[in-house]
Amino acid sequence: MAYELPIPTQGTHTRPFWEGTKAGKLMLPRCEDCNRTHWYPRYICPHCQSMNLGWMEASGEGFIHTYAVQHLVFGKWAKEAPYVTAYIDLKEGDRMLTVLRGVDPLSPEDIKIGAPVRVEFEVASEDTHIPFWRVVEV
Amino acid sequence: MPGQLYKSAAIVGAAEANNIGFLDEPVTALQLHIEAIKNVCDQTGIPINRIEGVFSTGWSPELCEHLGITPKYIDTTAVGGSSFELHVHHAMAAIHAGIIDVALITHGENGHSARKIGGRGPSNYGMGGGGVTAPGTEMTMAYGLGGAPSNYAHTMVRHMHRYGTTSEDYAHIAKVSRDWATLNPRAAMYSKEKHPFGGPITVEQVQDSRLIAWPLTILHCCMVADHGGAVLVTSPKVAASLNTKPVWIAGAGESMAHWNMLEMDDFTATSAATSAQTAYSMAGMGPADMEMALVYDSFTITAAITAEMLGLAKRGEGHLLWKDGRAAPGGSFPINTNGGGLSFNHSGMYGMPLLIEAYRQLSGTAEDGVNGDKGKQTSARTCVVNGTGGTLSTTGTLVLVADDD
Numbered sequence: 168m169a170y171e172l173p174i175p176t177q178g179t180h181t182r183p184f185w186e187g188t189k190a191g192k193l194m195l196p197r198c199e200d201c202n203r204t205h206w207y208p209r210y211i212c213p214h215c216q217s218m219n220l221g222w223m224e225a226s227g228e229g230f231i232h233t234y235a236v237q238h239l240v241f242g243k244w245a246k247e248a249p250y251v252t253a254y255i256d257l258k259e260g261d262r263m264l265t266v267l268r269g270v271d272p273l274s275p276e277d278i279k280i281g282a283p284v285r286v287e288f289e290v291a292s293e294d295t296h297i298p299f300w301r302v303v304e305v
Numbered sequence: 306m307p308g309q310l311y312k313s314a315a316i317v318g319a320a321e322a323n324n325i326g327f328l329d330e331p332v333t334a335l336q337l338h339i340e341a342i343k344n345v346c347d348q349t350g351i352p353i354n355r356i357e358g359v360f361s362t363g364w365s366p367e368l369c370e371h372l373g374i375t376p377k378y379i380d381t382t383a384v385g386g387s388s389f390e391l392h393v394h395h396a397m398a399a400i401h402a403g404i405i406d407v408a409l410i411t412h413g414e415n416g417h418s419a420r421k422i423g424g425r426g427p428s429n430y431g432m433g434g435g436g437v438t439a440p441g442t443e444m445t446m447a448y449g450l451g452g453a454p455s456n457y458a459h460t461m462v463r464h465m466h467r468y469g470t471t472s473e474d475y476a477h478i479a480k481v482s483r484d485w486a487t488l489n490p491r492a493a494m495y496s497k498e499k500h501p502f503g504g505p506i507t508v509e510q511v512q513d514s515r516l517i518a519w520p521l522t523i524l525h526c527c528m529v530a531d532h533g534g535a536v537l538v539t540s541p542k543v544a545a546s547l548n549t550k551p552v553w554i555a556g557a558g559e560s561m562a563h564w565n566m567l568e569m570d571d572f573t574a575t576s577a578a579t580s581a582q583t584a585y586s587m588a589g590m591g592p593a594d595m596e597m598a599l600v601y602d603s604f605t606i607t608a609a610i611t612a613e614m615l616g617l618a619k620r621g622e623g624h625l626l627w628k629d630g631r632a633a634p635g636g637s638f639p640i641n642t643n644g645g646g647l648s649f650n651h652s653g654m655y656g657m658p659l660l661i662e663a664y665r666q667l668s669g670t671a672e673d674g675v676n677g678d679k680g681k682q683t684s685a686r687t688c689v690v691n692g693t694g695g696t697l698s699t700t701g702t703l704v705l706v707a708d709d710d
């Protein structure tokens with residue numbers, strides 16, 4: 168079935184990220200000078216202002232930082248409501264947004280901040296595999 | 306010791322467009338601007354053609370052409386709802402530098418009417434991250450967030466987790482704000498007669514209202530209505546020549562943190578802590594010297610966090626100001642005496658109503674028959690005002706004090 172949710176418009180300097188997703192890898196931008204990663208991808212390192220940027224493969228593991236349950240939704244996501252959105256703390260220290268998988272949107276109190284999550288990729292189009300995070304069963 | 310800019314300028318007048326709220330007859334944002342400007346100039350006796358500096362969120366050239374004036378200082382700072390507090394800061398600096406004596410800060414936004422006739426405003430101030438091709442948007446657009454509530458809900462959950470608070474704690478903020486609105490005939494939620502959902506509300510009603518983005522119900526969220534407003538800021542010399550009372554700008558500060566919420570380090574804190582520190586320092590005063598506050602309440606959680614950032618409450622205890630009744634009508638520390646963005650009016654950017662209410666309270670004109678019913682005017686002589694723009698990103702804090710006479 169065709170992917171009917173919003174598909175990101177890809178820029179040019181984020182190509183290594185999207186190439187990575189197609190290989191099942193979560194790539195993070197990393198500064199070649201200060202060695203620190205950042206998210207979202209910049210044209211300049213936000214830590215040391217170097218433009219000498221590269222990429223590294225991330226662990227794909229993280230934790231729930233905070234979350235919410237979307238009930239009133241317009242546009243393409245409307246038919247999915249209610250669903251849980253979450254900000255994820257990556258093991259590498261950066262933070263990503265996701266629609267969280269493996270949780271019950273009707274029992275929000277049962278979702279635990281700090282719970283471990285792992286990335287997975289959904290094939291939205293030939294060129295775009297979108298990362299989503301899922302709560303790890305323990 | 307106060308800083309160099311201490312009381313170097315005053316707000317000398319504040320007015321709104323002729324009609325605000327959920328207007329039956331659609332208005333343009335430009336009309337809301339122009340009516341408010343005309344009204345504030347009439348109020349102060351300053352002719353429109355004496356305005357030397359124009360401060361607005363991107364509108365200044367168009368407005369000046371419309372008004373037929375050619376100011377010598379033009380500022381179009383647009384950082385979201387807090388823009389107007391930043392405008393006051395910038396106007397003060399321009400006046401102190403001797404560049405201008407009379408500054409106009411103006412706002413017009415047809416948040417309600419725009420649904421019928423379209424609108425215009427700075428793009429993307431709600432979500433952050435720039436245009437659709439900006440990398441911040443590229444990496445968030447797949448994940449089902451929409452309007453401001455969808456994002457702000459995450460901050461409330463983090464605050465609840467960190468401090469053991471509950472959404473009901475914040476519901477008191479909505480309830481108390483409504484109590485204030487029932488004293489303000491200009492408030493959209495003044496009464497049942499004015500709006501089907503107007504009039505007093507209970508904490509239970511707040512909690513039981515429609516769920517927007519758990520844990521935010523609709524009564525935890527501000528409205529989106531029509532509003533226009535303007536204030537005039539002048540040098541002390543011009544202020545002394547007017548019949549209106551000056552309200553002195555004792556301190557001003559601005560700061561920013563993230564723009565995209567991805568970069569918000571601490572979901573329970575904003576840059577208001579920094580902008581407040583700058584403002585208090587300029588004023589030579591602190592939170593203990595404040596007698597009331599006007600804080601941005603895009604959501605109940607915004608007001609609670611802001612109160613904490615301004616030093617009015619300990620971290621994690623901001624909501625207690627409302628829950629204990631201190632912030633309520635008749636309380637020891639009034640907050641959001643107009644009814645706030647929750648129950649007075651919020652058109653998309655709420656910074657201007659904050660300035661107008663601060664001027665009215667500190668000039669003793671908060672219940673002259675138009676601005677409020679009996680009980681709305683407080684005895685406060687000092688007020689801290691904080692605007693928050695974007696997604697809890699850019700803040701402007703002002704310390705305002707009443708005239709000595």
Ligand SMILES: [Zn+2]
Pocket residue numbers: 198199200201202203212213214215216217
């Ligand atoms: Zn670097």
